[in-house]
Amino acid sequence: MPAIAILSPNVLTAIGLRSILEKVAPAAETELFGSFRDFEAAGPERFFHYFVTARLFVAHAAFFRERRHKTIVLSSGEPHLAARGMHCLDVRTAEERLPRPPPPPPHPTPPPRPPRTTARREHALTAPPHAAQTLSDREAEVLTLIAEGLLNKQIAQRLGIGLTTVISHRRNIMEKLGIRSVAGLVVYALTEGYAPTDDM
DSSP states (O other): OOEEEEEOSOHHHHHHHHHHHHHHOTTSEEEEESSHHHHHHTOGGGOSEEEEEHHHHHHTHHHHHHTTTTEEEEESSSOOGGGTTSEEEETTSOGGGSOOOOOOOOOSSOOOOOOOOHHHHTTSBSSOGGGOOOOOHHHHHHHHHHHTTOOHHHHHHHHTOOHHHHHHHHHHHHHHHTBOSHHHHHHHHHHTTSSOOTTO
C-alpha cells in the first residue's frame, strides 16, 4: 500500500489535507509529521509522495530536491522562488480540482486494509465545497476566525456579539457547507480564500 507523508507544523492544516487525500487517494496510507526530524526518523524512503510546506522545503531543500519526483510543495498562490522547478500545490485549490495520483503498482495479493477509525472519518467533508450555499458576511467573518484557531468565546469578543450568536453562526456554516468538523472548516477556509495561509 503506498504511503504519503504530510510535513506541516500546522496540525489542523495537516489533518484537513489528510482528509482530502483520503477521498482523492483512498488506497494510500497518510502519515502526518510536524517536523522534519520526526519525518526523517520514520524512514522517508518508504513514502510514495511528500506534501511539504514551503517553509520546511526551504529549510531542507537539498533533501527534497534530490527527491523532486516524490515532493509536492504546498504554496498559497505564487510558488516560493526556492521551489521553482518543483511540483507545487496551491492550498487554495478546490478539492474536486486536485490531481489524482497514479495507481500503485499491482500486488499479487493485496494486503488487507485496516478499518478506518471514527476519528479520521470525523474530519471528512460530507459535500464538496462547490455544492455549498453562499455564506453571509458575518458567517464569513466567523469562518475566518475559526480558521485562525479562535474559540467561540474569543470570536464573540472579537466581533462584539454574543456567544450563542457565534454558536448559531458556526452551526449555520457547517450546515451550509456540509462540513462536520473544525478541521474540515479550516481546510475549506484555506482552499476558498477565507483564511491567510502564511503559517504554511
